[in-house]
Amino acid sequence: MKIAEVSEKYGISPDTLRYYERIGLLPRVNRSESGVREYTELDLRRVEFIKCMRSAGLPIEVLIDYMQLIEQGDSTIETRKEILIEQRDLLLQRMQQLQKTLDVLNHKIEVYEKIILGKEKQMVQAVVAIEE
Amino acid sequence: MKIAEVSEKYGISPDTLRYYERIGLLPRVNRSESGVREYTELDLRRVEFIKCMRSAGLPIEVLIDYMQLIEQGDSTIETRKEILIEQRDLLLQRMQQLQKTLDVLNHKIEVYEKIILGKEKQMVQAVVAIEE
DNA sequence: TCTTGACTTGGAGTCACCTCCAGGTGATAG
DNA sequence: CTATCACCTGGAGGTGACTCCAAGTCAAGA
Incomplete structure (x- = not known):
């Protein structure tokens, strides 16, 4: 598969794919004789993994370390597992924070709705509660 | 409340607080006669809101727009609600993506565990499945 | 009175992560 | 045969969000 197809398939620009490399x-x-990248199945799985991890905000540095451990073979399995566990825990924390923010947003939206619907009784309170 | 206290209270550096302003x-x-910031309750609530939204990744530009609509009074309530709804929907999408990534991480961690525990039968498969 | 320390401002620097560009090569269509 | 097109490389530029800095002001304590 050539870079444009990979780009298309995963929604990652060719520039970014080259940058990652x-x-x-x-x-x-691997390149063809004329120097053009030819992505193998294995490459594609790597691209997909990176895309997934990046979309959740895992830092590039961490992913570089992880990918390089893979290159080094089975002796790095323990370390790799630890990296993933650490990142998973950070991810869980971030998910909790997003949930908090979501709750706040939902609350505020609800209050705005009340105001718009003109539930006068609640208006004064509501405005005070939301607007700041 | 002075900037150092606000910084302490919310875990936002004084530089960042000044930058936001x-x-x-x-x-x-508001400043004291000698030009020193004095944060009111209202300011603090704003800081807290911003902190919450930023921690979930809402872009500063969007928050600026939102805060400026607040300044403009009640006629902007509808627009403000729409902004929040849009951001909430984006947030939900991102949460789903984080969940996917979490699932992938959990799966990989599990497979690594199996390998480490030396469940030989699964090893070949497992290594193939994970390593790339 | 002098010094210390927290504060001020405007501007520059930094960091992560891309994104764009110039100049060049090679395969394919007209 | 030449023009187009996708690709290549190395390097520069851009963006979002801070973060740091120099030079200055003021209040309070030794």
Whole structure:
């Protein structure tokens, strides 16, 4: 698969794919004789994994470390597991924070709705509660 | 309340608090005669709101717009509600994405655990499944 | 009175993460 | 055969969100 197809398939720009390779996030993709990247199945799985992790905000640095451990073979399995556990725990924390924010947003939206519907009784309170 | 206390209370650096004011995210905080910021209760509630929204990744630009609509009074309530709804929907999408990533991480961690526990039967499969 | 320390301002610097560009190569269509 | 097009490389530029800095002001304590 060539870079444009990969880009299309995963919604990652060719520039970004090349960038990932440059910084060592993706191992060097094989080239055709004329120097054009040819992504293998394995490359695609790596791209998909990176896309997934990045979409949840895992830092590139961490992913580089992780990918390089993979390159180093089975002796790094324990370390890799620890990296993933650490990132999972951070992710859980962030999810809790997003939930809090979601609750606040839902509350505020509800209050706005009340105001708009003109429930006069609640208006004074509501305005005070929301507007600040 | 002075800037250092606010900073302490919310875990936001004084530089960031001043930065927020500069870019119009916080309305101008009143100064003492000698020019020192004195945060009111109202200011604090704004800071807390911003902190909450930022911690979930809402863009500063959106928050600036929202805060400025508040300044403009009740005629902007409908618009404000729409902004919050839009941001809430984006937030929900991001939460779903985080959940997906969490699932992937949990799965991979589990597979690593199996490998480490030396369940030989699964090892070949497992390594293939994880390593890429 | 002098010094210390927290505060002020405007402007510059930093960081993560891309994104764009110039200049060049090679395969394919007209 | 030449023009187009996707690709290549290395390097520069951009964006969002801070973060740091220099130079200055003021209040309070030794």
